[in-house]
Amino acid sequence: AQTVTQSQPEMSVQEAETVTLSCTYDTSESDYYLFWYKQPPSRQMILVIRQEAYKQQNATENRFSVNFQKAAKSFSLKISDSQLGDAAMYFCAYSSISGGGADGLTFGKGTHLIIQP
Amino acid sequence: DTAVSQTPKYLVTQMGNDKSIKCEQNLGHDTMYWYKQDSKKFLKIMFSYNNKELIINETVPNRFSPKSPDKAHLNLHINSLELGDSAVYFCASSQGWQGINGYTFGSGTRLTVV
Numbered sequence: 001a002q003t004v005t006q007s008q009p010e011m012s013v014q015e016a017e018t019v020t021l022s023c024t025y026d027t028s029e030s031d032y033y034l035f036w037y038k039q040p041p042s043r044q045m046i047l048v049i050r051q052e053a054y055k056q057q058n059a060t061e062n063r064f065s066v067n068f069q070k071a072a073k074s075f076s077l078k079i080s081d082s083q084l085g086d087a088a089m090y091f092c093a094y095s096s097i098s099g100g101g102a103d104g105l106t107f108g109k110g111t112h113l114i115i116q117p
Numbered sequence: 118d119t120a121v122s123q124t125p126k127y128l129v130t131q132m133g134n135d136k137s138i139k140c141e142q143n144l145g146h147d148t149m150y151w152y153k154q155d156s157k158k159f160l161k162i163m164f165s166y167n168n169k170e171l172i173i174n175e176t177v178p179n180r181f182s183p184k185s186p187d188k189a190h191l192n193l194h195i196n197s198l199e200l201g202d203s204a205v206y207f208c209a210s211s212q213g214w215q216g217i218n219g220y221t222f223g224s225g226t227r228l229t230v231v
Contacts, residue, residue, distance in 0.1 A: 035219060039158075045207060045222035089158060095216050104150050104162035104209075105220055 002027045002094050006108035013082050014116045020067075021077045021111045023092030033095040034068070034075045035105070040088040048090070051075065079113075087115045120144050123208050123223035130198055131231055138193045138226045140208030147212060149191035150220070151183060154205040163206075166191050167213075195228075203230045 003026045013019035025034070036048040051059045051068050058066050063080045079086055092108040121142045130136050142149065148167040154160045164183045165172040171183065180196045195202060208223040 033216065037222075043205065043225045043227075045209075045225075047219040047221075050219050091160065095220075104152070104165050105160075105216065106162075107160040110158050 002029075002032075002096065002103065002106045004092050004094050004106050004108040006090075006092055006111050008111045009109070010112040010114065012114040012116060013079075015082055015084060017082055018078060018080045019082055019113065021079075021090050021092075021113065023075045023077070023108055025073050025075065025092070025094050025106075027073070027094065027096075029096060029098060031097045033097070034066075035093040035095065036064070036066070036075075036077045037091045037093060037107075038086075038088045039091065039110075040085075045091075049077065082115050084115050084117060087113060089113070120221050121208055121210055121223040123206075123226050125226060126224065127227050127229075129229045129231065132198055132200060134198050135194070135196045136198060136228070137195070138206055138208075138228075140191050140193070140223055142189055142208075142210040142221070144210055144221060145212075146210035146221070147188060148210060148216075149185070150209040150211075151191065151193050152207040152209060152222075154207060154225070156204070160207070164191075164193075198228075198230045200230050203228055 005024045032053045034051045038046045038048050049061045049064050065078045067076045089110045091110045093105040124139045151163040163177045182194045184192045205225045205227050207225045209220045211220045
């Protein structure tokens with residue numbers, strides 16, 4: 001079974017600064033998808049960014065980018081120019097391609113991101 | 118237009134009761150899920166449902182049962198509620214099992230069992 005580890009329970013960053021959230025995963029598969037989800041206090045789960053394992057190019061969505069290191073099984077999220085609205089829980093998640101629906105998304109335990117004004 | 122909608126958003130009930138949470142998606146997705154988020158914010162899959170094929174996470178008690186009247190709906194029925202069932206329950210949908218374009222979540226139902 002796959003596992004996802006987020007080693008930072010909480011991170012704090014000054015507004016307008018850059019912050020990186022770490023995520024590592026364990027899998028024996030060669031192809032899969034990785035995601036970062038944001039959960040603000042409203043509780044809604046919002047997809048931030050996704051990465052396909054067979055693509056070497058790191059995904060980017062505006063101020064959000066990932067550093068995907070397949071060999072190291074690492075998938076970190078970089079948030080540039082942090083804004084107060086970025087304050088939320090961030091979850092790293094893994095989706096198997098070959099495993100079918102049995103596993104769905106496997107989530108890490110989350111990182112609580114605090115933005116200091 | 119809400120893509121994945123859940124009702125109710127909050128549910129407070131007594132131990133031993135039976136309750137249902139409804140979920141509907143208007144995205145045309147073929148796969149739907151139920152996830153449970155515990156008090157420590159940990160999210161874990163409970164069920165996956167695709168074209169009438171149901172996959173149940175082995176850790177889910179049989180008091181929990183998903184019911185799908187059609188492709189756009191996946192309701193969650195819970196019998197004999199226990200204190201430990203208190204959590205936030207999320208419905209989600211995707212196109213295909215792998216969720217190539219990501220999974221879309223509902224806004225969650227906070228269930229409190231007293």
